[in-house]
Amino acid sequence: MRTLFIILRKEFKQIFRNRIMIPIIFILPFVQTLVLVYAATLELKNTKITIVDQDHSALSQKLISKFEASSFFDIDISVYDDDLIKDKLLKDSEKAVLVIPANFENDLREGIPAHLQLNINAIDGQGAGLISIYVNQTVMGMLKDLKPFASKTNLMVLPSKINTEPRFWYNPELNFKHYMLPGILVILVSMIGIFLTSLNLVREKEMGTIEQINVTPIKKWQFLTGKLLPFWIIGILDLSLGLAIGMILFGVPFRGSVLTMFVFTGLYLFTAIGLGLLVSDFASTQQQAMFTIFFFFLIFVLMGGIFTSVESMPYWAQIVNRINPMYYFMRIIRSVLLKGSGIRDLWTEFVSLLVYGILAMSVAVWQYKKTN
């Protein structure tokens, strides 16, 4: 135990002396949560949209005013011109062009299906989908207002339709920040667990200091614990820091118990550190370690459900995700924060992560060789 304490002291001294480590540990949580949560948002606000009104009817005017009233859109009205639509979308000056064709009101009054044409710039696919939904909602909103007017004049029959009204649980306003922040925290903790741990271990090899350590009576478990434990502690500290930022600045709810949160974070960090150690077993330079981790990290992040929903991925991808530790932690952290789930609700994730962690750590420790 004394030896372990000596190594830990040395390790913390080196970490706090490292010019890159300190910013990574203390500034990263701020930058990631502040910048990414704001920048990587999917919320629509003031989306520029052009409305081409070819109908010039009372109804088309009503529709336009409905759009103008919405804070989601920034309306630009223009006359019809095919080239204009292309030009506007091409220059990216408008996100979408909505065309109200001539006879729109007439068709509706006569019970003929009326059409609206919506052209969306789909370079950003997810954004395009959202625009489509918002536009639909706005049009439906107008039709609802129309009902009393229609029945009074008795001039037209509106197509009967089923109105689905979604209610968003746990995040009723669909606040994107509440969805994004847990994801950012997962990335943050993973970076510390996988990247920093691995680089720190490989550095001993690269600098040759492992040679000198190897001729001392330091045992393998003492050395590894001394090298890994600091990052486990730093990871937990950073998560707390990130959570605090999220709760204070973005009002992210913390519905679960703090204990559950930290039990899971500790478990996830254990797994992540095991993976970091595993990479360092095979890499002999920090560069090799970096590239190897970067490869997996990117896949883990993209598939882990941080930016996109895992449920909408193809079946094979969902199966592959079983070996993605971020997938589990992502589910856990969102459930604990937004739903208030406890360990019993997340039992599958808990067991999966536990098995994963023990497996990764055992293989990594077993593969780790101090001597050649």
Next chain:
Amino acid sequence: MNEIEIHNLYKSYGPTKALDNLSLSVEKNGFYGLIGPDGAGKSSLMRIITSLLLPDSGSVIVGGLDPVKDYKKLRLKLGYMPGKFSLYQDLSVEENLKFFARVFGTTIEENYHLIKPVYSQIEPFKNRRAGKLSGGMKQKLALSCALVHKPEILILDEPTTGVDAVSRREFWDMLAEIRKSGITILVSTPYMEEAVLCDKISLMFDGKVVDSGSPDDITSGFKNNLFIIKSANVPLLLNVLRGMEGLKSVNSFGQTIHVVADSSETGKPEIEEFLQKNNVSGCSVEQSPAGIEDCFIDHILTNTTT
């Protein structure tokens, strides 16, 4: 019982034989030098002795212990200074020394008398980061760290490589000082002139020991006549001499040329006559006793030609 006993040691990395049937013994409190060029197998041998590398076959006993089985006990007895600077560059001089003292369960104060000849020289810089030290000071720190747990055997892998001439000299003086406290020292170096500072040496080449003994034994084993020729134009003279018969070898040693005669029939007059015949003037020919380097080259030549 010798402090280090090695018999028929083999080690290869794939097809490359790093150590090829090597035997060696270092007596207690000996000051033993391994002399040889890069790639001779010096580092591999030292890493096997220090339990960092597993031998393929052969017997190795260090301090009465087997480095493979008893490595835990052995590591307490050994002080090792790797060829590459292996201390923490981001820790200060004192922090490094303290760390290595503490992992061995001792303190700087306890063994200060032992490291004093070395450490006192870098003590004024004890708060400086190890990475910011000069080459010579780094070596002194590494030596202090290898000594701080009071080892019985000190293994030094090319401690003077890349160090300036003055620091090298100082370093060898320090080793002589350390030896007085009863420590056995095994040191490797590619510099032939440092060989004479050891009690006993082994000349290593291609994983083999080509000659062993005290430096005097080795040089007196050199039976051929050796002539040193000084000249202003070494390359030209080298070419000319290589055309002469009755010479075993002709090698340039910086500003001079060492010529080894095949037999006693070739002497100073014969060489001078040959040079005159070839219109080379302005050089002096002197017979000289052989140095370690002459012996080494001689061994390599006989080894590689047979």
